[in-house]
Amino acid sequence: DENDLPSIDYHTLEQDIEKNLENLNPFDIWILWKLQEKYVKVQNYIDKYMLWEALQEIIDITWWDLCDRYIEITKKQSSSYSPKILLYTLSSIYKLLHPFVPHVTEMLWKHMWFEGILMLSARPQPILIKSKNFRINLLMDIISTRRTLKWQIQQKSHEKIHLMVQANKDILDQIREQESLIKELLNVEIINYYSLALPIEGNYITDIIMDIKLWVQGTDDIIDWRDSLQSLEKQLLDEEQFLQRMRSTIISPEFLSKAPPQVVADRKEKIQEVKNKITQIQLEIQKIKSQH
Secondary structure: OHHHOOOEOHHHHHHHHHHOHHHOOHHHHHHHHHHHHHHHHHHHHHHOOOHHHHHHHHHHHHHHHHHHHHHHHHOOOOOOOHHHHHHHHHHHHHHHHOOOOHHHHHHHHHHOOEOOOHHHOOOOOOOOOOOOOHHHHHHHHHHHHHHHHHHHOOOOOOOOEEEEEEOOHHHHHHHHHOHHHHHHHHOEEEEEEEOOOOOOOOOEEEEEEOOEEEEEEOOOOOOOHHHHHHHHHHHHHHHHHHHHHHHHHHOOHHHHHHOOHHHHHHHHHHHHHHHHHHHHHHHHHHHHHHHO
């Protein structure tokens, strides 16, 4: 009977994790560090009345960091505390989301058997992670970039591909340590490693992360300029819609009368950034069209 399930106290769960950080694996630590990072960003945006940006940060950690990375990785590598970390991360996200979707998060809070009423609970305070694990962050960046490349070559879900990595020796050694995990997560059959001095010839799709080059072998029939054009046009539409929303805010008399001058200045700066991005996308579209 679900009514016999024990309720969960958020702060007891938090304290348990804080006292047992040594039992966490690097991926548990990584998601706590991301949560800590998002707390700061979300609060900074809220303080500046930039609610859209605050909500976007919460969406990012929910979709990309928690669901797309952490949960998938814990299916392959987990610690004894990974279930508690997952529960804690979810409940912290509910707290961050509550001002935006109060009814839904209250229902989720109750469904997860947390004690008390979410609306009356204290704002979340992050479990402090003293230092960033650059090795794990590098791995996460590689996962994200590889998935972008997968989309570009239109790789089917059942297909395995060859991945080539070009970097210095230390970074290559770090990637080798997680090779089995990378292969499982990204559906890679073979990973080839190259030093920076070696040229790589052939028909490849390439991306760069800091000083690391990732290469995925493709063929002319799947690397289609039409796909790139379609992607850029969609991106252009998204940016133009975002710009329109930003402009409607900045000309609102209510916003201008209540927002501090610095917030207004930040919004105007953001609008200019979006305009510059739109110009860059338009230039890329023109370049592709002129070549075909």
